[in-house]
Amino acid sequence: MASKAQDSTSDSPTGDTGPRSRTRATRKPAAAAKQAEPRSAASSAPRKRSTAKRPTRKAQGGLGTVSMIGVAAAGLAAGLVANLGRKAAVQAPSALAGDWFEALKGEHKATLAIFDAIQATADSQTMRRSVLLVQLKHALAKHAFTEENVVYPALRDAGQAGDADKLNHEHGYVKQHLYDLDGMAKDSPDFLPLVAKFRSELESHVREEEEEIFPALHASLGEEKNLAVTRAANREGFKIA
Numbered sequence: 001m002a003s004k005a006q007d008s009t010s011d012s013p014t015g016d017t018g019p020r021s022r023t024r025a026t027r028k029p030a031a032a033a034k035q036a037e038p039r040s041a042a043s044s045a046p047r048k049r050s051t052a053k054r055p056t057r058k059a060q061g062g063l064g065t066v067s068m069i070g071v072a073a074a075g076l077a078a079g080l081v082a083n084l085g086r087k088a089a090v091q092a093p094s095a096l097a098g099d100w101f102e103a104l105k106g107e108h109k110a111t112l113a114i115f116d117a118i119q120a121t122a123d124s125q126t127m128r129r130s131v132l133l134v135q136l137k138h139a140l141a142k143h144a145f146t147e148e149n150v151v152y153p154a155l156r157d158a159g160q161a162g163d164a165d166k167l168n169h170e171h172g173y174v175k176q177h178l179y180d181l182d183g184m185a186k187d188s189p190d191f192l193p194l195v196a197k198f199r200s201e202l203e204s205h206v207r208e209e210e211e212e213i214f215p216a217l218h219a220s221l222g223e224e225k226n227l228a229v230t231r232a233a234n235r236e237g238f239k240i241a
């Protein structure tokens with residue numbers, strides 16, 4: 001037994017009984033552990049590094065959201081600039097007229113041109129009628145907004161509240177006709193007769209403004225007040241353009 005024990009320690013040059021003096025049976029698990037250890041270390045170390053350097057899913061999501069917000073903001077800014085350009089183009093004819101009365105006369109003329117186009121359509125041209133009706137509605141909305149927010153108040157301030165209220169009342173029926181045409185089938189045989197009635201009433205309203213009420217107001221205001229009304233009218237028109 002003693003010689004077997006001696007043999008078992010003869011692998012160690014120093015004869016110590018430390019780890020290297022262990023039997024093969026005890027070395028195998030140690031070797032296996034050594035082999036397993038680097039794999040374990042190798043697999044855990046990079047995970048630690050990746051956790052430290054790579055953005056988390058939440059952070060990636062955050063960056064994605066930031067990018068999306070940036071793209072959306074850029075798109076919104078471009079859209080706003082484009083819309084301002086479009087509004088300026090729509091308001092340009094009135095602004096370039098240089099005087100509120102001349103500007104409104106120009107808008108009357110442009111509106112009647114849309115009526116001409118609608119009245120030239122056949123019942124089968126339903127899409128064209130719908131598109132022209134949208135144009136008419138926008139032109140009249142912008143025009144009425146300017147008159148009701150600037151010119152009619154100036155009329156009241158000039159002592160002509162009765163005229164202002166009468167014109168404002170007539171604008172209510174302009175909207176009524178637009179509402180009725182909107183709800184009507186565009187190939188209806190009643191469509192063009194209603195357009196004709198609408199036009200007739202509108203032309204009467206325009207004559208009152210152009211031939212009686214507005215010239216009197218323009219003459220009473222004087223240069224400075226007319227200029228103020230012109231500037232205010234352009235501001236209001238731009239809002240709806």
Ligand SMILES: [Fe+2]
Nearest residue numbers: 147167205209
């Ligand atoms: Fe009007």
Ligand SMILES: [Fe+2]
Nearest residue numbers: 104143147209
């Ligand atoms: Fe008008």
